Amino acid sequence: MADSVGAPTSPLVVEKRDDAVAVVTLNRPEKLNALNADVRRLLMEAFDALAVDDTVKVVVIHGAGEKAFVAGADINEFAERTAMEQRAVYTRRRIYETVASFPKPVIAAVHGFCIGGGSELALACDVRVADRTARFSQAEVRIGLIPGGGGTQRLARLVGRGHALLISCTGDFVEAEEAHRIGLVEVLVDEGRHLEAALELAGRMARWSPVALRFAKQAVNAAFEMPLSAGLEYERELFLAAFGSEDGREGVRAFVEKRKPDFKGR
Secondary structure, rough: OOOEOOOOOEEEEEEOOOOOOOEEEEHHHHHOOOOOOOHHHHHHHHHHHOOOOOOOOOOEEOOOOOEEEOEOOOOHHHHOOHHHHHHHOOOOOOOOHHEEEEEEEEEEEEEEEEEEEHHHHHHHHHEEEEEOOOEEOOOOHHHHHOOOOOOOOOHHHHHHHHHHHHHHHHHHOOOOHHHHHOOOOEEEOOOOOOHHHHHHHHHHOOOOOHHHHHHHHHHHOOOOOOHHHHHHHHHHHHHHHHHOOOHHHHHHHHHHOOOOOOOOOO
């Protein structure tokens, strides 16, 4: 059984599964799931709701149709904006930061085109699962721009300076196998298995304590924001907070008693 939010024709559909996994589907296949203002707004609203939903531990996001995860932003929306108007847009809350700061693990299930803003959406997720049709590109250089949603900063942290410059300065496509080799994709699967594999991975995460999942994500993210000494101290404090939580005590008791833990998220 599962609960769905959004009609089948809605540009965004959210399905909550019985295994504590939510599936967010970008549903504009006729537009290759391009991110327009309406989709970005719906995405932020969906992630805000899922953040406080105790029945959801992990989120999987993917694109409908056979051709694309997300084929970039809708360029027609900003083609006529002035520089000041675009600055105003970029100083507002954005979907990339909303996903990156989401307190629960987020998995991108990628197939087909993953371009520009679509690539940046995938980069904002915690783990990327791709099938062999996936093609990544930071194509902004082709229209005289650079990535503006994390496509230099998050990309460089994943693949290193050289690969990030190569991708950002050529606008070339990175095929799935190469994306996996350089660390842009963590899990590579056969064609058509991206969503299945992402859901299986999400289910393996969702077995565990929401407290531990949240703290693990916070600790790993801190590794890219803090010096090592500060990161280690932060990790220690999160470990002690987890140890003192109800879930931490339950997990230890269950291990000693050789039974399955009953995590409550507290």
